[in-house]
Amino acid sequence: MMCGLHATKFYGPVYIGKVARVDTTRNVDFTVNDVHFEPDLRRGFSDPEVTPEWLYEAARINYSYAGSLSTFREVMNRQDDDSDDSDDSDDSDENDENETEDDTYDGNDNDKKDNQAPQQPPSAQPTKKTLCLQCRNPSNFLCSHCSGVYFCSASCKASSWSHFCLCPTWKKYTARRAPLSSFPSLDFSPLTTSSPFTTSDQPYRDFLKSLKLYRRGWWSVELDGWAGGLSGSAKDVDCTIRSTFSEGFCFENEEDLGDIGKPFPSSSPPLPPLNSWGDYYALRNIPPTSPAALLLHFPLTMYEGLMKYAEPQREVSKMLNKPLNIHIVGVEKELNFLDMFKELFLLFSPSNLALNLTFVVRGDMLPARCRSGFTFPHDTPTTKNSITVVSGTYNDSLDPNFDCGGKPDVVFAMNAGIYAYESWRFVVEYLEKSGCLGIFTDYNEYSGLNCASLGGRKCRDSLSVNPFRQPLALPVYSMNLPQFANGFFYVFNEQDME
Ligand SMILES: [Zn+2]
Ligand SMILES: [Zn+2]
Numbered sequence: 001m002m003c004g005l006h007a008t009k010f011y012g013p014v015y016i017g018k019v020a021r022v023d024t025t026r027n028v029d030f031t032v033n034d035v036h037f038e039p040d041l042r043r044g045f046s047d048p049e050v051t052p053e054w055l056y057e058a059a060r061i062n063y064s065y066a067g068s069l070s071t072f073r074e075v076m077n078r079q080d081d082d083s084d085d086s087d088d089s090d091d092s093d094e095n096d097e098n099e100t101e102d103d104t105y106d107g108n109d110n111d112k113k114d115n116q117a118p119q120q121p122p123s124a125q126p127t128k129k130t131l132c133l134q135c136r137n138p139s140n141f142l143c144s145h146c147s148g149v150y151f152c153s154a155s156c157k158a159s160s161w162s163h164f165c166l167c168p169t170w171k172k173y174t175a176r177r178a179p180l181s182s183f184p185s186l187d188f189s190p191l192t193t194s195s196p197f198t199t200s201d202q203p204y205r206d207f208l209k210s211l212k213l214y215r216r217g218w219w220s221v222e223l224d225g226w227a228g229g230l231s232g233s234a235k236d237v238d239c240t241i242r243s244t245f246s247e248g249f250c251f252e253n254e255e256d257l258g259d260i261g262k263p264f265p266s267s268s269p270p271l272p273p274l275n276s277w278g279d280y281y282a283l284r285n286i287p288p289t290s291p292a293a294l295l296l297h298f299p300l301t302m303y304e305g306l307m308k309y310a311e312p313q314r315e316v317s318k319m320l321n322k323p324l325n326i327h328i329v330g331v332e333k334e335l336n337f338l339d340m341f342k343e344l345f346l347l348f349s350p351s352n353l354a355l356n357l358t359f360v361v362r363g364d365m366l367p368a369r370c371r372s373g374f375t376f377p378h379d380t381p382t383t384k385n386s387i388t389v390v391s392g393t394y395n396d397s398l399d400p401n402f403d404c405g406g407k408p409d410v411v412f413a414m415n416a417g418i419y420a421y422e423s424w425r426f427v428v429e430y431l432e433k434s435g436c437l438g439i440f441t442d443y444n445e446y447s448g449l450n451c452a453s454l455g456g457r458k459c460r461d462s463l464s465v466n467p468f469r470q471p472l473a474l475p476v477y478s479m480n481l482p483q484f485a486n487g488f489f490y491v492f493n494e495q496d497m498e
Contacts (some may be wrong), residue, residue: 146171185278217250218337239335258286299344300468305439323354345385354384395426438492452490
């Protein structure tokens with residue numbers, strides 16, 4: 001049994017498996033000192049009391065190893081990122097029918113045809129095809145047991161013995177696709193979580209085009225991502241420009257906006273608990289046909305995180321009559337719709353809680369004329385809420401306790417992927433040292449579990465589904481796990497209410 005030896009393939013997870021070829025026809029059985037467990041550390045041990053601490057330690061140690069590999073990978077791939085400046089015509093071949101031209105493997109376990117993987121070198125263009133786990137060549141054939149990864153040939157499948165140690169766990173992850181894709185109150189969600197959306201971004205592009213939202217207002221970075229501010233759509237974003245909700249959402253049909261952005265009456269009692277998109281849509285009179293949730297998952301995820309995990313911090317702020325100080329780190333596409341976070345202010349206004357939101361952003365992601373950061377002026381002289389953008393990164397150019405609007409009560413990071421990037425180490429170290437509450441989200445359960453392991457067992461155990469995840473199945477090309485923006489929460493230093 002060994003840990004961390006396969007970070008190259010999996011980009012950083014702790015890997016636990018037997019150092020031997022695994023007989024894939026039988027269920028994998030791990031036993032240590034007569035205790036049976038599965039590779040999913042969170043759920044697998046039959047007796048949680050005997051989970052050895054060294055497994056959690058191994059996760060931390062493996063982090064630096066994964067971070068170095070990730071930095072190396074990033075440097076090697078930088079040119080590819082630059083070419084992400086795509087328009088419609090560039091994308092037209094995304095779903096071309098040649099995808100499996102070289103593949104004759106039918107994904108069947110019993111298929112003993114020893115097809116060699118195609119030998120041509122990988123394309124220099126960024127690929128948007130599903131890829132074989134073993135050789136990274138295009139493949140459409142899913143692992144017949146877990147449906148979580150692709151293999152292009154029987155030989156690749158046979159060589160990837162490491163996958164078979166994780167396969168039973170991945171089967172559990174993929175089995176949760178249906179409940180994760182369920183948004184009963186959103187009329188468009190059966191389409192936006194359907195299987196074509198999981199292997200290409202073209203269906204989402206078509207969907208936004210059909211609503212005349214593609215590349216407009218706050219939707220403009222929905223498709224090409226952010227890519228460190230270099231993607232085609234991100235380049236044009238000027239985060240200092242203010243937008244109203246109507247300008248940001250650009251709905252053809254104004255009704256789709258409901259009451260989003262409208263203040264509650266000053267006498268309004270604290271809001272009833274919001275447990276789903278249905279609750280929020282009802283509160284704001286938004287019709288179930290409105291696609292607003294596809295963007296609003298950012299402020300609503302913050303609302304959910306603060307309601308669920310930050311009660312002690314909220315109560316102290318209210319007692320001291322001062323705004324809750326929140327640092328939002330690892331910020332990227334959030335920059336395109338800073339004004340949308342005003343909905344978060346409004347949702348907390350009936351409970352008399354004000355928020356200082358400080359977005360901590362790497363300087364090179366900001367428009368040239370505001371590289372040193374900026375603060376949005378308050379909308380009304382009486383409000384204590386604020387939105388500030390600070391230029392820099394934790395412990396590199398910024399001291400979190402002094403340079404970002406004061407010591408944070410909460411550090412928030414959305415879609416963070418802290419396991420894959422070395423730069424997150426400073427945030428993790430800060431949380432470890434300060435004991436500050438850290439609320440994170442991740443795209444998929446596998447990544448979330450690995451990231452959460454950096455905060456120790458309690459953090460790992462905190463992994464949970466976010467009811468305000470984006471109602472959109474995100475395409476994934478290197479695997480086939482259910483993936484949603486702001487899909488899963490995990491929490492560092494959660495305190496119990498005394
Ligand atoms: Zn292959
Ligand atoms: Zn599998």
